[in-house]
Amino acid sequence: MAVFQSDVEVYDYIGEFISSVKDDPAIGPKIRQAGIIIRFVYREPQSQITIDARNPAPEGHFYTVYYGDSAVEPDLVMSMSADTAHSFWLGKVNLMAALTRGQIVAKGPVATALKLLPVIQPTYAMYPKFLKEHGREELVKFG
């Protein structure tokens, strides 16, 4: 059974978690510095989240997050199951191994994603806390 039962759940948990970091003073500026647009295309359930760290972001935010279709043209598209995405944010996915295994397909300059890995590393500890705060602690064991 998939971790998330609908695209709304993907947006409520993965999407809102990514959004929660967009004003983080330690991580946000580093993502902004990358200056890229990454689109995550998920399956099971089908959903899509785009991080825009290139175009101007709203006041107080370092980047913009879009759910579903968006007009911005991504530099990099990363496709995976929503389960893999959930495991990724729990810090349980080795990106290079996942790329090799085909669990994640990266279309575009992969180095830009790799560049962000050390930047987002602190968020792996934040995601379980986020799920707990939002009443979904049980999802942590599905990583």
Place this chain on the structure above:
Amino acid sequence: MLPEYFEFFVPARIAAGRGMSGSLGPEMEKLGVRRAFVVTDQVLMQLGLVQKVLDGLAGSAVEVAGIFDEVRPNSEVGLVEKGPGDLPELARVAGADVLVAIGGGSNIDTAKGMNIILSEGGHLLDYEGFGVITRPLKPLVAIPTTAGTGSEVTQFAVIKHEAIHTKLSFSSPYLAPNLAILDPELTVNLPPKLTASTGMDALTHAVETYVSTSWNPIADGLALEAIRIIGANLVEATTNGGNLEARYQMLVASTMAGMAFSSGMVGCVHAMAHAAGGLFDVPHGIANSILLPYGMEYNLEARPEKFREIARALGNDVEDQDPKAGGWTAIEAVFDLAERCGLPRALSEAGVPEEGLPTMAEAAMVDGAIFTNPRPAEYDEILAVLKKAY
């Protein structure tokens, strides 16, 4: 302890032997192909090597549909897509059902890029990344004339995007050649410096994959044997280029190292060498040769036992040495090997300006190769390695 997961994949059939290219026709017939489009360069045309290879088609059912002989030292997007009038289209119009790459890594990577467009259509940039190509392409035959890149067996292609001064990476199992012909007679004309630097490139593949975080036991076996062969033959191949046995050994070792790093990946030496090439046009083999001992020194604490094994493979007696001391023996042996081959020993000798080192370190930090380095690397540490190598 074995890795939790590893994958080892080498689809290329390898046919090796002195004069092997003379059997090109029968070997290609086994692929069921009939019309070959050749991708090569002017130098090899003028040396008569391309004709020598194509003579191997005589009496077979395979004929030459066309030849593109203008590949330049760095494979480029514009060249792959257009060439002199839409290169993949030329092959398509010629009715080619197989591509034959003759040459070094640039020629083979150009053919890989061209194969993507010829088979799938569209633009090369549409396929940049990992796993984007999801079905078999047209057959590709690779015939290396250098012993270094390993591209004849890898699933990778690196192609420069001239407009943005960036090297694009393509990775897919379907990019790998179907057949690799290893014929040492095609490498005897390689000048000493190129023999040495491409050989050091192969050694760097083997050393870095052997200690990488993506190591696996199959790659380890190939890498260690490649190190042993290179250690025993590189100086002879460089200083006595006519020695066909040494040439043959180097060609096989380079292919073995390519097979190894196709799954085991590389590390910080390649990350820094890519930066040196992209920013200051330092030839890849030269950059690897200079940086390898310094990268080994940086990584020594992460894999001391494995570095001691490298020392052993390079012909040193390390029985009485602890792993770290054995690792140092390996570093000294690599340094010595490059010196005996007459290669430059410092970045300052290779045209890198000292003020360019911070930019190089920045570029290395975002190079894909650094993410499988056995010791997590910080910017300051990479800069320190570069300064040491300067």
